[in-house]
Every structure is written in C-alpha cells, then in structure tokens.
Amino acid sequence: MIYIVTAFHAEAKALIKHFGLKKLYEPSKFQIFSGNDILLIESKEGIVKSSIATTFALTKFGAGSKDIALNIGICGAVENAFSKGDVILCNKIINHYSKRRFYPDILIQHSMKEASLESFMHPVKKDSLPLEIEGDTVDMEGAGFFEAASSFLPLHNVHCIKVVYDFLDFEKIDPTEVENLIKQSIPHIENLINSLLKLNLEFCNNTPEIDNIHLLVNILKNSLHLTTYMTNELESLLKDYIIRHKKLPDSIFEFFEVQINSKKEGKNYFDKLRKILHS
Amino acid sequence: MTSSEKSFIAKHFSHVYVEKDVLSHPVTIKILENLRRSQIVKIDNYKEVFCRAGQNYSLQEKSKKLILAKKWGEFLYPGPSICHNFGYSNFFYISNILNCIYSCEYCFLKGMYSSANVVIFVNIEDYFKEIDAVLKNKPLYLSVSYETDLLALEKIAPFSSAWIEYAASKQNLTIEIRTKSTNFQALENLKPQDNVILAWTLSPQEIVEKFEHGTPSLSSRLSAIKKATENGWKVRLCFDPILYIEDWKMVYERFLNQVFGELNPDKIVDISVGVFRIPKDYLKRMKKVFANEITSFPYEESQNIYTYPKELKEEMINTILLILGNFVPSSKIFVI
Ligand code: SF4
Numbered sequence: 001m002i003y004i005v006t007a008f009h010a011e012a013k014a015l016i017k018h019f020g021l022k023k024l025y026e027p028s029k030f031q032i033f034s035g036n037d038i039l040l041i042e043s044k045e046g047i048v049k050s051s052i053a054t055t056f057a058l059t060k061f062g063a064g065s066k067d068i069a070l071n072i073g074i075c076g077a078v079e080n081a082f083s084k085g086d087v088i089l090c091n092k093i094i095n096h097y098s099k100r101r102f103y104p105d106i107l108i109q110h111s112m113k114e115a116s117l118e119s120f121m122h123p124v125k126k127d128s129l130p131l132e133i134e135g136d137t138v139d140m141e142g143a144g145f146f147e148a149a150s151s152f153l154p155l156h157n158v159h160c161i162k163v164v165y166d167f168l169d170f171e172k173i174d175p176t177e178v179e180n181l182i183k184q185s186i187p188h189i190e191n192l193i194n195s196l197l198k199l200n201l202e203f204c205n206n207t208p209e210i211d212n213i214h215l216l217v218n219i220l221k222n223s224l225h226l227t228t229y230m231t232n233e234l235e236s237l238l239k240d241y242i243i244r245h246k247k248l249p250d251s252i253f254e255f256f257e258v259q260i261n262s263k264k265e266g267k268n269y270f271d272k273l274r275k276i277l278h279s
Numbered sequence: 280m281t282s283s284e285k286s287f288i289a290k291h292f293s294h295v296y297v298e299k300d301v302l303s304h305p306v307t308i309k310i311l312e313n314l315r316r317s318q319i320v321k322i323d324n325y326k327e328v329f330c331r332a333g334q335n336y337s338l339q340e341k342s343k344k345l346i347l348a349k350k351w352g353e354f355l356y357p358g359p360s361i362c363h364n365f366g367y368s369n370f371f372y373i374s375n376i377l378n379c380i381y382s383c384e385y386c387f388l389k390g391m392y393s394s395a396n397v398v399i400f401v402n403i404e405d406y407f408k409e410i411d412a413v414l415k416n417k418p419l420y421l422s423v424s425y426e427t428d429l430l431a432l433e434k435i436a437p438f439s440s441a442w443i444e445y446a447a448s449k450q451n452l453t454i455e456i457r458t459k460s461t462n463f464q465a466l467e468n469l470k471p472q473d474n475v476i477l478a479w480t481l482s483p484q485e486i487v488e489k490f491e492h493g494t495p496s497l498s499s500r501l502s503a504i505k506k507a508t509e510n511g512w513k514v515r516l517c518f519d520p521i522l523y524i525e526d527w528k529m530v531y532e533r534f535l536n537q538v539f540g541e542l543n544p545d546k547i548v549d550i551s552v553g554v555f556r557i558p559k560d561y562l563k564r565m566k567k568v569f570a571n572e573i574t575s576f577p578y579e580e581s582q583n584i585y586t587y588p589k590e591l592k593e594e595m596i597n598t599i600l601l602i603l604g605n606f607v608p609s610s611k612i613f614v615i
Contacts, residue, residue: 091294091320103296103320103328105335107342109289114318155333195287203338210570240575278577 001061002193003069003149004040005054007141010175011073012042014183030056043141047095047119051144058152066200068157071145072189074165074178075117075137076124082113082137082164087185089192090160092116094134095143102146105156108195112188117160119143126168137162157196161189213238216248220273223258225266234270237277249276289342291380292397292435294318296328296346306401307347310436314345324348329377329394336568339395340382345435350375350400354409358422361558361584363519363551363613367420367453375400375438376427381459382492385520385573388426390561397427399436407445410452418451424458431460440469447472457517461495461503471511476548478515479504483534486522490573497534501541508546515548518603519615520555521595523576523587532602539606550607553615554595556586 006012009031015021021033021040030053031042039061043053050071058069075088082088089112093102096118106114118135119142142160149158163181165173213235221231241249255273260266295317301307302321311319322328325348358370377398378388389395400406413419423429423442430439439456443466446454457478466477482490484497495503508514516538524530555573557565562585566574578585586592596614603612 091318092322101323101327103322103331105339106294106318107289107338108287109293116320150333153333154335154338155331156335156338198287199338203341204335237577239570240577243570243575244572 001063001067002038003054003057003061003063003067004038005043005050005057005069005071005141005145005149006040007043007045007050007073008175008178009042010173010178011182012040013179014186015040015072015189018183018186028056028060032057043145046140047097047121047144049144050141051148054145054148055152058149063152065154066157066204067153068193068196068200069145069149069153069159070189070193071142071149071160072182072185073139073141073162074173074181075139075142075162076166076168076170077137077164078129078133078168079115079136080167082115084164084166085181085184086164087112087188088115088117088137088162088164089113090115090117090137090142090162092135093142093146093160094118095147096120096130096133098143100143100147102143102150103155104146104159105154106159107156108192108199110188110192110195112161112192117142117162124168129168137164138168157200159192161185161192210239210242213242216252219256220252223256223260224269224273225260225263226270230270234273234277237274241277249279251276291343292317292345293342294320294344296320296322296325296344296396298322298325298348301347301349301401304347304349304401306399306403306436310345310347310399310401313435317345322346325398329392329396329398331394334394336389336393336395343378343380344396346396346398347401348398349402350405354406355413355419355421358420361556361615362422363553363615364420365455365549365551365613369417370420370422372422372425373406374426375403375406375423376429376432376436379427380431381428381494383494384490384492384569384571385522385555385557387557387561389569390557390563390565391426397432399432401436403438403441410445410449414449414451418453420453420455422455422457424456428458428460429456430458430462430465433460433462433465437465440466443469443472443475446475449474455515459491459494459500461499463503463507466512467506467510471513473513476513476515477507478517478551480517480519481534481538482518482522483530485530486524489524490522497537498541501538504542508543513548514546515551516542517551518599519551519553521553521599522555522573523591523595524572527595528598531599535599535602535606544606547607547611549611549613550603551613551615552596552599552603554587554592556584556615559583559585 019038021035024032033040041053041057043050091114115136117137124138163185217235325346355371364370453474455476579588
C-alpha cells in the first residue's frame with residue numbers, strides 16, 4: 001500500500017484524479033481517499049496535525065514494512081536556486097523547534113531536485129525569516145509526517161516530496177495554482193513510486209517456505225509436546241536448514257504422526273530432529 | 280548487479296553526508312572533488328545518519344552512501360583475541376574508516392553496524408598525533424585496515440599511502456594493511472618500507488564468486504601480490520576465513536596449488552590461517568538481516584564466539600596446513 005499524506009484538499013485534488021481515488025466513508029476526523037493500492041489522507045495544516053494523520057492512517061490500515069509513505073505538498077524556497085514548480089525530494093528534514101533532523105534513505109534514482117526541508121508551526125515570510133534557519137526550503141508538515149511515518153516504516157520507504165510554490169513572499173495561496181503545480185509533478189512522483197515498489201518487491205522477499213514455517217512448527221510443537229524454548233529453537237533450526245538446502249528435510253514428515261507418552265520421549269524425538277536439522 | 284538493477288538503484292556514494300565541522304578539511308575537499316556528481320548533505324554528527332533506526336542494511340548495500348566525519352576520543356583499540364597478533368605483544372588497531380565497499384557475506388561488519396554506509400574519519404592527522412604519543416613509551420603493531428578495506432578506497436581517500444608515509448619515519452611502529460583489492464598501482468610510487476606489511480586475503484575463486492561480492496578475482500589478486508613482492512614489499516597471505524563448503528577439500532587444495540604455482544613462497548613474509556569465526560552477538564544480528572549459507576550454518580559456541588564444530592575445524596586446519604607444508608616452512612605460518 002502507498003500512503004500519501006497531504007495537508008490541503010488543493011494538494012490532494014490532482015492526485016485523487018490521477019490515481020482514480022474514491023472517498024472513503026468511514027467515520028474519522030480526516031478526509032480519506034483510496035483505490036488502486038493507494039490511500040490518501042488530508043491532515044490539515046501543521047506539524048502536529050500531519051503527524052497525527054500519518055499515525056492514524058498507518059495504524060488504522062495496518063502498514064507493513066514494504067509499504068510506502070509519502071508527504072506531498074507545496075513549500076517555500078529559501079534559496080534562489082529554485083524556480084516555482086520545482087519538484088523536490090527532501091534529503092534532510094528538520095523540525096525547527098525540536099531541532100530533530102531526519103534523513104530519508106534515497107536508494108533509488110529519481111528525476112527530482114534534492115534539498116533540505118525545515119518545518120515550522122506558522123507560515124514563514126522573508127521579512128520575518130529566523131536567523132537560524134537551516135533548510136533550503138520550508139513547510140509546515142514534513143517533520144511531523146516524517147517522524148511519525150519512520151517509526152512505522154523503514155527509512156527507504158518514507159519520503160517528503162515538495163513542490164516550490166513561493167519564495168517566502170506570498171500573500172495568499174491560490175488553490176487552483178496549487179492543484180496545477182501538483183498535477184505537473186505527478187510524473188516525477190509516479191516514477192519514484194514505481195522504483196520504490198520495484199526495490200521492495202525485488203530485494204525484500206523471503207522464500208515462501210520460510211514464510212510458512214510457523215505452521216509447520218506449530219504442528220510439530222503439538223505432536224512432540226515441545227516446550228516454548230524447544231519450539232523457538234526448532235523454528236530457527238528449520239529456517240537455517242531451508243536456507244542451506246533450499247528445501248525441508250524429507251524425514252521431517254515422519255515426526256508429524258508421532259505419539260508421545262512421556263516428556264522424556266518428546267525430548268528424544270526432539271534430539272533426533274535437531275540432529276537431522278544440523279546436517 | 281544486473282543491468283536492470285543498475286537502471287533504477289542509485290549509484291554508490293550518490294549521497295555524501297558531511298559533518299559541518301569537517302566541511303573545509305583538506306581531505307573532505309579532496310574527496311568531494313572526486314565525487315562532484317554526488318548530493319552533499321550537511322550533518323552535525325555522523326551518528327545522525329549512521330546510527331538511525333529503521334535502516335535496511337541489505338538494501339543499503341545496493342546503494343552505499345558516504346559519510347565524512349571527525350574522529351573524537353579514542354583513536355587506538357587493543358587487537359581482539361579472535362585476530363592474529365603475529366607474535367607482537369602491543370597489537371592495536373585503528374578505525375579510520377567504518378565499513379567497506381565490498382560485501383563479503385561472512386564479514387563481521389554486517390553484525391557490528393546497523394548501516395551499510397561507509398564512514399570516513401577525515402582527520403587522519405589526529406590519529407598520527409595520538410600514535411606519536413604512544414610510540415614515545417612503547418612499540419606498536421598496528422592494523423590500519425581493520426573495519427574496512429583501506430586500499431580498496433584509496434581512490435576516494437588515499438589513506439593507505441598516508442599511513443605508509445607516516446610509518447616510514449617511525450622505527451618502533453609496524454603497520455599491516457589488509458586488503459582484497461588489486462589497487463597496488465596506487466602504492467607503486469612509494470618506497471617499500473620494512474615496517475609495512477601488505478596483507479592480502481585470498482580465497483578460492485569459487486568462494487570469491489559465491490561470498491565475496493564485488494571483490495577482485497583470485498587471479499587478479501595474485502597478479503597484484505606478484506607485483507608487490509617484485510617491487511620489494513613485505514607481503515603476508517591471509518587464508519582467513521577458510522569456509523566450509525561442499526567439496527571444500529578439493530576446492531582448497533586446487534586453490535593453494537594455484538596460489539603457489541603463481542607466487543614464490545620465499546617472497547612471502549608469513550601466512551595466516553583461520554577458519555570462519557564470529558562473535559555470538561554479531562552472528563545473531565547478521566542472521567536477522569542476511570539469511571544465507573554463512574549465517575545459517577549450525578556453528579558451535581565457545582566463549583561467545585561461533586565457529587565450526589571442533590572436529591570439523593581441526594580437520595579443516597590440518598588439511599590446509601598439510602598442503603601448505605608442501606610450499607612453506609611451518610615457522611612462517613600463524614594459525615588461529
Ligand atoms: S573485504 Fe573485508 S572488510 Fe570488506 S566486506 Fe569483505 S571481509 Fe568485510
């Protein structure tokens with residue numbers, strides 16, 4: 001699943017249309033849209049709200065280690081090196097208040113510019129720019145999103161994508177302009193998503209036999225009356241055996257039918273099994 | 280790596296994280312000159328990146344990042360008991376670089392760190408200062424390539440040559456640079472030093488291909504060694520770790536015959552021999568990230584070290600020693 005967190009509906013609109021998302025009518029504080037293995041949540045403005053919405057989405061919908069979380073929205077550029085509409089993948093995210101810094105793991109190639117992002121509680125304007133500002137760009141959500149998402153997902157699956165909207169000199173945000181800017185950034189975002197999906201699919205796969213080991217161990221635990229300690233040892237030995245031999249030992253199936261009459265007997269069978277699994 | 284992997288995974292060192300304190304250090308400047316296309320990200324402390332929670336070590340191995348930092352505190356560490364001291368009582372090691380550009384499946388670094396990224400401590404001058412002070416009181420035998428392969432990174436950070444040049448002026452210091460790299464070229468213009476040992480780890484080609492990902496082939500390592508001995512360098516051969524694989528006897532016999540078919544044993548200073556061994560905690564951590572033939576072997580534990588069962592270990596060592604006996608006197612062989 002790909003989790004997208006935006007602050008405003010204007011930021012979400014183009015994504016909802018492009019990915020064909022439908023509004024979810026579940027009781028919640030948030031506007032949520034979903035479809036095609038994507039879930040989009042609108043957090044509203046601010047570090048804390050972004051953090052709450054991210055946590056809500058990732059826990060409510062049971063995010064797993066191969067899932068991806070993206071914060072997509074507009075930002076202001078401190079540096080003159082950027083132009084309006086530039087799509088930025090943030091390589092460092094700073095919470096202006098806690099001074100906590102976050103670093104996404106950028107393991108794949110992408111077509112965006114990179115920059116650091118500093119998140120504030122209030123809109124930042126040029127004439128009130130704090131002296132100690134560190135980010136190349138500023139927003140009001142990134143740090144909240146990242147801190148929350150990275151406590152559930154591995155770092156290479158959590159990213160902030162920001163589109164340069166202003167140079168800290170804006171008066172009012174124009175929703176139509178925001179929607180257009182996000183729309184233009186979609187090819188870059190899609191490209192990143194595809195690469196991340198490929199990365200997770202190709203390189204984070206367990207062998208199916210190992211995924212099914214738990215079931216097997218449970219059967220053996222019952223038939224041999226194993227203690228918890230023995231069960232854990234058996235699970236680990238079985239995994240190792242499969243990794244070395246790429247299959248289960250043929251003789252393991254004989255142990256399924258065993259009738260145990262005493263603790264000692266169970267232990268003897270377990271020792272036999274251990275020996276087989278050590279080979 | 281296949282070409283389809285290459286097409287979407289970022290290149291190694293696509294990002295360089297630099298501590299603000301060392302931005303203007305000459306070594307940093309030099310390294311960044313060589314990595315002009317990399318993204319530079321400023322950081323306060325290398326641990327912010329290197330020790331983050333949620334890193335996926337095995338994925339990071341596909342796209343390692345570089346971290347440039349300043350070393351503080353301790354510069355010298357006592358040599359661990361699972362390593363050879365080659366008869367030197369003051370055996371120490373330094374960690375100028377953490378992690379390696381190669382990816383050997385048996386490497387203890389995989390169990391030591393939560394990140395596959397490479398950290399270079401650029402302030403090499405501070406190591407020298409510290410060692411100067413120690414050398415006033417006692418001689419030192421120093422492993423300078425302990426948590427990395429220093430020579431393999433020579434093009435990025437020329438530390439092997441820096442250490443050799445430093446050692447040249449120190450009579451009571453012996454350094455060992457252990458490597459699998461064939462980049463001897465980088466040292467060719469330096470004068471061989473009596474107190475510098477270039478130590479090459481050698482494995483059968485079958486093992487190189489299966490477990491020592493990204494490392495040069497056996498034959499190219501042998502060519503580099505030949506050149507080094509011809510140029511007058513002291514060379515040590517490390518048959519360590521010897522790994523248990525199917526047909527290990529035949530594979531290692533063929534391998535040792537090949538090695539001494541190409542190298543003159545008289546030109547080799549000494550040889551170290553050891554089977555795979557690893558601290559218990561490291562193997563535990565490696566198992567979580569890497570499920571492979573190395574991590575899944577049913578090792579035996581003794582004093583918090585995992586290694587092959589006693590009988591197998593003895594058989595492996597004895598077999599290797601027997602073959603080595605055809606080429607070198609036992610006085611030249613160190614076994615652990
Ligand atoms: S060359 Fe040495 S340091 Fe590098 S990965 Fe292999 S074993 Fe580890």
